[in-house]
Every structure is written in C-alpha cells, then in structure tokens.
C-alpha cells in the first residue's frame with residue numbers, strides 16, 4: 575500500500591492517542607501537539623506519528639513518498655459542519671438592502687431571502703447546480719476544509735428539495751471531501767402557505783420526509799426554529815416524524831430570538847444546534863451534558879450585524895463550542911474556515927487553541943464524523959493540512975486575509 579511520510583514538521587497539532595468525541599470547557603484551551611514531528615500515512619489513513627527522533631526512515635519502503643514540512647505546521651483539515659453551498663445564484667442585490675438597514679426578517683417577510691433562492695431553484699438544472707457546487711468545494715479545499723455538511727432548503731417543494739439532495743448525493747460521489755447531507759425542507763414558509771404554515775409542515779412530514787427517506791438522500795434533518803419561521807410546535811412535529819425514519823436532527827436555533835429551538839433540539843437528541851445568538855442560562859443548562867453540540871456561525875452574525883453568541887460563557891459553563899461557516903448566498907457568502915477562525919478569535923474572544931478545536935474536533939462531532947476525522951489519531955482518515963511557513967498556531971486566526979494553507983491532503987492524497 576502506498577505510504578506518504580511528512581517529516582521535519584515544525585509542529586504537529588492536535589494529536590490524540592485515543593479518540594475523544596469532543597472537547598469541552600477549559601479543556602478547549604489545551605491543544606496537544608508535538609514539536610519537530612513526523613506523520614506517516616498508509617493509503618487513506620494515518621498509520622503513525624511522533625517526534626522526529628523516533629522516526630526510523632530506513633525501515634520504510636523505498637517508494638515512500640516524502641514531503642519535507644520544515645517551518646510548517648500540520649493540523650487535521652477543518653470540518654465545516656453547517657453549509658448551504660448548493661444554491662442557484664448569489665444574492666448580492668439583498669446585500670445593498672441590508673446595508674441600507676433592512677433586517678433579515680424584513681427581507682424575508684417581503685419574499686426575499688431564502689424564498690428568493692427558492693424561486694431560482696425551481697428552474698435551476700441539476701447539472702448547473704452540481705457544477706457550481708463543485709467549484710465551491712474545490713475552493714474550500716484550498717482553504718483547508720476536509721469535510722463538509724451540505725443542506726437542502728432552497729427547494730421548499732417536493733421536487734426541488736429532492737433535486738437539491740440528489741445534487742448533494744452526486745457531490746459525495748465526485749468530491750474527495752467527506753460530505754454529509756441534511757434535509758432542510760422546513761427552512762422557510764413559502765408565500766402561498768403564509769397564515770397556514772401547519773399545512774406546509776404537513777407537506778414536509780407527509781410527502782417530503784418519506785420521499786427523502788425512500789431514496790436515502792439525507793443523513794440528517796434540520797428545521798429553522800425561530801421567530802418568523804418555524805415554531806417549537808412545528809419543529810417538534812417534524813423531528814418526531816423524522817425520528818421514525820432514523821434521521822438525527824441538526825437544528826437552526828436561537829438566531830433571531832430565544833426561540834425554544836435549543837430546548838426542542840436537545841429533546842430530540844440533536845447532534846447540533848446552530849447559530850445561538852440568543853443563548854442564556856436556561857439554554858446553557860439544557861445543553862449541559864446533552865450530547866448536542868452548540869455550534870456558532872460567526873459568518874452569519876458578522877454579515878447580518880447581529881449580536882454575537884456567548885461563546886466564552888458557554889465554555890465557562892463547561893460546554894463545548896463548534897464554529898462552522900454557514901456558507902450560503904444570503905447570510906454568509908463564504909466557506910473560508912480560516913476567516914471563521916479569525917472571527918472566532920476577534921469577535922468571540924476565543925483563544926487560538928479554542929478556535930482550532932472548534933473547527934476540527936467539535937465540528938467533526940457536529941456532523942457525525944468524529945470517529946474518522948477531527949484530530950491526528952492513528953486509524954483516522956488522513957485529511958490534514960500543511961501550512962505555509964508560519965510562526966505558530968496564533969498566526970492562523972491572526973493573519974485573517976491570507977491563505978495560510980499550502981497543501982490539503984484528503985484520503986491520504988494531495989488535493
């Protein structure tokens with residue numbers, strides 16, 4: 575089997591002897607690393623690592639491929655556990671409305687926002703959606719992403735939701751990235767259902783969910799549980815129905831208000847609850863030891879000029895925190911996880927060690943791939959990044975405009 579040796583690594587970051595599902599509270603500030611290290615990859619998996627002093631290069635096969643990482647750091651590739659990166663077109667027009675002062679809810683209420691994308695989605699071809707999304711995937715690989723979750727939710731009709739999910743299925747097959755798909759039929763209420771949204775919820779439950787399950791198109795289910803969108807009762811109904819198909823929830827919650835989304839997500843053992851701008855003591859109590867990953871989406875809060883989720887209070891309460899990009903055309907038009915790390919650090923006061931855990935281990939958990947990704951651990955998939963020559967981990971969030979990643983390795987191969 576083909577072997578790849580990365581040697582003379584200035585710092586091998588986030589090594590783990592045994593896989594821990596996620597990192598919480600004060601432990602997030604501890605980042606186990608090895609200076610002057612090597613990493614050995616066999617096929618698609620990590621087979622060994624350690625200090626250079628323990629490397630017996632002579633014992634390796636003659637055809638081993640060698641990368642010299644002098645002055646460079648090696649880290650697990652980022653896991654981006656929340657995106658909407660299959661979409662028909664950018665929404666830069668709304669951007670100007672936002673600058674002029676229209677709120678996210680005001681844009682949505684007059685048929686803009688998610689409904690704008692949903693309208694375009696009706697006529698978008700599957701091939702065009704696939705080609706555009708492949709370009710976006712290629713770009714995020716260059717920024718160091720190794721795994722990504724992608725949601726439907728710009729369809730909002732049976733056919734269009736299935737179209738989006740089929741595109742995601744094709745992306746899974748065509749891309750070297752590890753991809754998980756999430757059914758988000760309950761992303762917004764179509765205009766014709768306004769005032770009778772329970773009928774749209776019926777459609778999601780009775781028509782969309784069975785069709786999605788029949789074609790095995792989704793790994794997870796999501797609901798936008800927030801003011802002006804879906805209520806706790808709607809969410810409860812959808813998650814209850816989804817559980818019968820074995821679909822675990824990942825919920826959009828508490829972005830616009832104390833919506834009860836966090837609590838209903840925890841009630842249904844959601845893998846993650848995401849956004850969380852409106853998180854108080856009660857919400858943190860519900861999250862404690864729940865197994866539900868609190869996931870903050872700094873790109874959306876920054877772009878929409880929202881309040882910032884209380885990341886430091888969450889960690890002080892012993893909770894884990896994950897950071898994802900929310901890459902979408904309306905509220906976070908970037909999948910650059912290095913920028914997310916910078917935002918985590920500057921806007922949420924998270925330490926470099928904490929942001930690294932938040933975009934690797936904790937997002938791996940939030941998208942259900944923690945056993946295979948998220949750390950440098952023997953037996954895990956070899957999805958790693960080699961940085962350019964940089965001074966240390968602090969430089970990753972500090973130099974927010976630069977691409978610090980030189981090489982992304984996915985499944986043991988340079989991508």
Ligand SMILES: N=CN[C@@H](CCC(=O)O)C(=O)O
Nearest residue numbers: 687688874900902903904905
């Ligand atoms: N908050 C809800 N949904 C997306 C927004 C999608 C859009 O505006 O197109 C989000 O996560 O930010």
Ligand SMILES: [Zn+2]
Nearest residue numbers: 656658826900
């Ligand atoms: Zn989202």
